[in-house]
Amino acid sequence: MNHLGTKILETERLILRRFKDEDASDLFNNWASDSNVTKYLTWPTHENLDISKYIIGLWLDEYSNDNVYNWCIELKEDGQAIGAISVVSIDENVEAVEIGYCIGKEYWNKGIVTEAFSSIIKFLFEEVDVKRIAAKHDTNNPASGAVMKKCGLKFEGINRKAGKNNSGICDMAVYSILKEEYLSLI
Numbered sequence: 001m002n003h004l005g006t007k008i009l010e011t012e013r014l015i016l017r018r019f020k021d022e023d024a025s026d027l028f029n030n031w032a033s034d035s036n037v038t039k040y041l042t043w044p045t046h047e048n049l050d051i052s053k054y055i056i057g058l059w060l061d062e063y064s065n066d067n068v069y070n071w072c073i074e075l076k077e078d079g080q081a082i083g084a085i086s087v088v089s090i091d092e093n094v095e096a097v098e099i100g101y102c103i104g105k106e107y108w109n110k111g112i113v114t115e116a117f118s119s120i121i122k123f124l125f126e127e128v129d130v131k132r133i134a135a136k137h138d139t140n141n142p143a144s145g146a147v148m149k150k151c152g153l154k155f156e157g158i159n160r161k162a163g164k165n166n167s168g169i170c171d172m173a174v175y176s177i178l179k180e181e182y183l184s185l186i
Contacts, residue, residue, distance in 0.1 A: 001095050002129050003066040009119045016071040016085070016116055019059050023072055026081035028052035030104035037105055040141040040165050069124075073103060073116050082107045085116050087124075096132035097124060101147075108143070114150045121151060125182045134176040138165055148175040152185055 009016040019027075031037045032046040032055075046052050062068045069087035074080065083103030090097050099120065103113050117135075124130040135153060137144035149155070153175035163172040 001090075001092065002127065004128055005066040006063060006069050006071055007123065007127075009071070009123055011115045011119045013076055014112065014116055014119075015074040015076055016119060017074060018063055019056050019070065019072045019081075019084075021053075021056060021060070023081040024049060024053040024056050027056065027084075030080065030082050030106070031084075031102055034105055035166075037102055038166050040138040040144070040167060040170075041102055042163075042165050044166065069097075069120075071116070071120070073112065075107075075112075083113070083116075085113070085120060094132065095130055096134065097130050099133060099135045101135075101144075111150075113147045117147060117151045121177065121182065125179050129179075131179045132176055134174065136163070136172045136174045138163060138167065138170040139173050140167065140170065145173050145175065151177070152182065153177045154181075 006018045028046055028049045032052055035045045038045040059070055062070065067090060071085050072081050073083040073085060075082055083101065085099065085101040087097045088100040099117065101113050101117065121133055124133055133153070135148050139158060154177065156174045156176055159172045159174060161169050161171060163170050
């Protein structure tokens with residue numbers, strides 16, 4: 001793999017970029033403080049702005065590594081930070097990554113995560129030279145799986161009681177796309 005770090009990516013409606021200190025308020029207000037958003041996530045709902053500031057500080061420190069891919073999803077129309085999408089794990093042995101994402105409830109069902117994820121798939125396959133991109137979701141959160149399908153990922157199966165999130169231990173639906181599948185689509 002050719003690690004490039006979190007490069008700026010642009011889509012029709014979005015700028016995918018590194019987080020900045022100034023994003024703490026948007027992080028807190030637009031998604032991290034909403035228990036509806038964090039219900040199926042592995043990190044706790046932020047109880048105050050200081051937690052969001054602390055988390056962004058951790059992310060900023062990680063950007064010095066070229067194998068860190070953690071994008072802020074920014075709306076072009078108003079500059080709001082409305083969510084995050086990142087590589088949550090890397091397996092160098094098989095040149096594979098797993099993607100995770102979350103977005104503010106106000107922005108659900110507008111194709112925003114699909115737009116962001118599609119751009120990241122292109123970047124990871126074409127520039128980083130990843131061979132496999134996977135994602136998984138709690139089976140009680142089928143909307144997340146719908147994004148995966150729209151992005152060309154194929155359903156692989158369900159890992160029973162294989163995950164834990166803010167809702168407890170859960171079954172995880174697993175999806176993936178291989179580089180050769182992606183190349184056949186473009």
